[in-house]
Amino acid sequence: MDFFGAQDKARSRTRWLVFWYVMILLFISVLSSLVLMLLIPLFTGAHGIRLDSQFLAGSVYTLDNWPILLGMSAFIFFGAALSSYLKGRELSKGGAAVTVQLGARLVPQNSSHPLQRRALNIVQEMAIAANMPVPQLYLLAEETSINAFAAGLYPSDAVITVTRGALERLNRDQLQGVIGHEFSHILNGDMRLNLRLIMLLHGIEFIGSVGRFLSPSRRRFHSSRKGNRSGGVIVLVGLLLRVLGWFGEIFSRLLQAGISRQREFLADASSLQFTRNPDGIGGALKVLAHAQGRSYLKTDNLEEVAHLFFAQALFKRFKWYATHPPLEERLQRIYPNWNGETLEGLPLHETNTHFDTEQGDDDSSQATANASTANPLADLRLESVHNLALLLPLLIQGGKEPEPAQKTQLEALLASLNEPLDSMALVFAVLLARQYGALHGNDYSAPALVADFAAQLNSTNKQQWTAIEGLEPLVIQQLQRLQSLGQLNRLLLIELGMPALKALSEVQYRQFAELLEATVKFDRQVTLFETALLGLINHYLQANLGLKKVAASRIRRWRIVQPELQLLFSYMSRRIALSAVPENDYRHALSLLGIHDIDSMPLIASEQLDEQQVQRAVNRLQQLDWALKGELLKAMVAMVEKDGVLTEAEEELILAIALNLEAPLPRFTLQTTLEQQPPSPFASASSSSQ
Incomplete structure (x- = not known):
């Protein structure tokens, strides 16, 4: 699929909606400025104001007052802009921060819970197809409805979140279709578009806030009338601004929902292009239709992320406010001859065994044991840590089938990528093997190579190298695995280890980054691939830790x-x-x-x-x-x-x-x-x- 072409087509469909969205903001801002002009006599000494046509024509809306009109417009514009900016800052905290606020919990990369393992593998498969580092997976373990969403503004800070209902009630193909749908939101820039729309909406809400500030209580209103009529002008201005803000918010939310519905069609199409299986995304929609569209969530604070869910997450009384198209229409896009057939999903487990709240997330073996005794899917086959059938043709350069011993080594290598320290060791091993292999081929002693590297480090780097307990033997082990496997797709291996690397603290990351620079310079011949790899790791880990703001895509020439x-x-x-x-x-x-x-x-x-x-x-x-x-x-x-x-x-x-x-x-x-x-x-x- 041409993601760039698909996004251009989707933008052409939603461009007019965004245009009217901005026009509403400008129109409401101008009207608000005209309303605020009614306050001019209060600042020019005119008391005992009468709100009649003569007053409006002769006292307020004259050419003499145009500087005040400009000032009012500037106040509304900059106030709305500041409100939008602050809202944008609040929502730009990264995908993990957003999803944790909704009550989701991180699924550990080494989870042995069968359903979690399956979901982790599916996320990995979709990331490989899209050529992006594997995002972290979160679970809303208390939500029994079928739903999922993507959070984050860029691939570097994106996370995927699924509900317990989606995890348990959908089969593998259906869950793959749902996760493919969420990847489409990431790749098509829907998260950034949604952020901009929310910022504009918050700017319109600022106008209503000014109106509420100017509208006193009923008691104050009456006392103002007894004193002079200026209080009545303030009340009238406040009420008018509240009405303008209310109408602006209504129309803006209607347009925002319309834009969201169009992006859902694109995400469905992209999911099918990812999986090449209409029964994936289509089957999930059929299961949802059989459940009479029960995709609503109990979690609070969903309004601002509801547009990025797989299905309608909030109940809307009027269909014009719905963030997602009707299920029937989505199914007809996938199955042109759909006859209304639905599918009954898998049974929901009676007990929530996804996280052991007493023993912690890492006790996945206990969770698996609980699943085996309490759940109707206890006999579900536990998938391997990685989908080897998919990875083999991508990892083995030249497409050769590995020997049984090599396959065992590859499985061990892939399994190790669920741990941060092992993933760090792999990056060092990839760089050292590439540098030494370019000069001497695959015939080298891993312990000797690592010892030579450590000996050439400066004093600061040497302290960092020895301070990371257990790193050196793991680098040797990963080097030996790479040596036995021959030519591998090194970039893909590092992408697979990215979720584990994101678990590094800021201090650990800084040590890691400095040692990586020393590794790149080890052979005194820096290649573009090495600098690109270094830039890639720094970019994604800095974005994950909040150390770097991802550059906005603003250059169009x-x-x-x-x-x-x-x-x-x-x-x-x-x-x-x-x-x-x-x-x-x-x-x-x-x-x-x-x-x-x-x-x-x-x-x-x-x-x-x-x-x-x-x-x-x-x-x-x-x-x-x-x-x-x-x-x-x-x-x-x-x-x-x-x-x-x-x-x-x-x-x-x-x-x-x-x-x-x-x-x-x-x-x-x-x-x-x-x-x-x-x-x-x-x-x-x-x-x-x-």
Whole structure:
């Protein structure tokens, strides 16, 4: 699926709704300014005010008062803007903070609860398909309705949350469809769109707040009338502002709900494109229809995230306020010939065994034992820690079937990625094996290599290395596993370990980051892949810890980032594509972006290229508009594919840069596999609905 094209189509469908949304805010602001003009006589010494047509025509709305009108408008505008900004700050705390406020709990990566293990694997599968680090999974264990939602503004801080009802009542395919739906919200930017709409709505609510401030109690109102008529003017102004704010809020919520319904159709379509199984998302909707749409949640404070749930999370008396389309309409988009058939879901467990509140989340073995005795699904087969059938063709470069001993090592390697320390050790092992392997191949002694590395660290780094208890033997162990397995997709391995790395504290992360820099410089030959990998880990972990604000996608013109494009494409043509005429590759890539004035940004000489400069350019390109990121990645792919061959190193580098840009780019190997399957039956429906 072309995520960039799909998002553009969805935006074209919702653009007019957003336009009217902003127009309502401007219209209400102007009307509010005119209403506030009624207070002018109170500041000009006019008392005993009579609210008649002569007063309005001659005393207030005159050209002499236009500076006051501008001042009133500025007060309303900046007040609404400040209110919107503060609301945006409140909602930009990251996906984990939002979902924890709703009462959700983190599902541990090493959980052995059968249903939790299955959900963790599904989240992993969807992340692999989308080429994004695996987000953390949260569970609303007290919610028995069937629902799920995605929180966070960017892939780097996104989390997936499911209800207990979805976990227990849906089969694997159906749950995969639901989680694919939530991934679509992440990739299509729906969380950022929802944040902007909430901010605008909060700005409109500011107008009503001014009205409430100016409206005294009934007792004060009467006492004001006895004193002079200025109190009546204040009351009238307050009431008018409250009415304006009320009407503005009504129409804004109607438009917000309309936008949300359109994005739900896109998310359904994207889920089907992810899974290539209409009975996944369609089956989940049928189960929900059989349960008569019982997707409402008991949790408070849902209003601001209700738009990102899989199904309607809040009861709405009027359908115009519904954040989700009717189930029947969604099912007809998936099954054009749907005859009203529904499915009965799996039985809900009588006892909530997902978290042992007395012994803690980590006692997953006890939770599994409880599940086996209390639940009707006790005989559910416990999935392996990772879906090996999916991962093997992606992890083993060259597509060779591993030997039984290698498969055992691979399973052990994947299982270790559920622990933060093991995941840290893997990153060090990947970098050291790559550096040493480039010089000496796969024939090395892991203990000797690690000892040599530790000996060359400076005193500060050496203290950090020894301070992390148990790290060195784990690095040796991971190196030995990599050595026995041969060529692996290293980037994918690190992505799989990202949820465990997100468990690091700020102090642990800073030690880890400093040691990573020392590792990259170990062989004194820094490559772009190494700097991209370092940038990727720093970017995602800093965003998770709140140490870095993700750059907003505000750049919509290539001319603003011409120096960065010149650096990136010069490096790609000189060091990556390696064609006979790099100038042609360089020109071709820029022409795909519509840039033909090559004289103003000539190809940079190879000796002037520096990997860290290129990484800084990639960091700057994070601010590109979503659609421009898509064009950039397509141009990069076209550059390296120009010779008709896409090497594994080229694929790995482009995917690493895509991750740095927080842009979805499905893995080429996975995409090839998907293209061999029958076309999605949703293709025509999705194009018509967007």
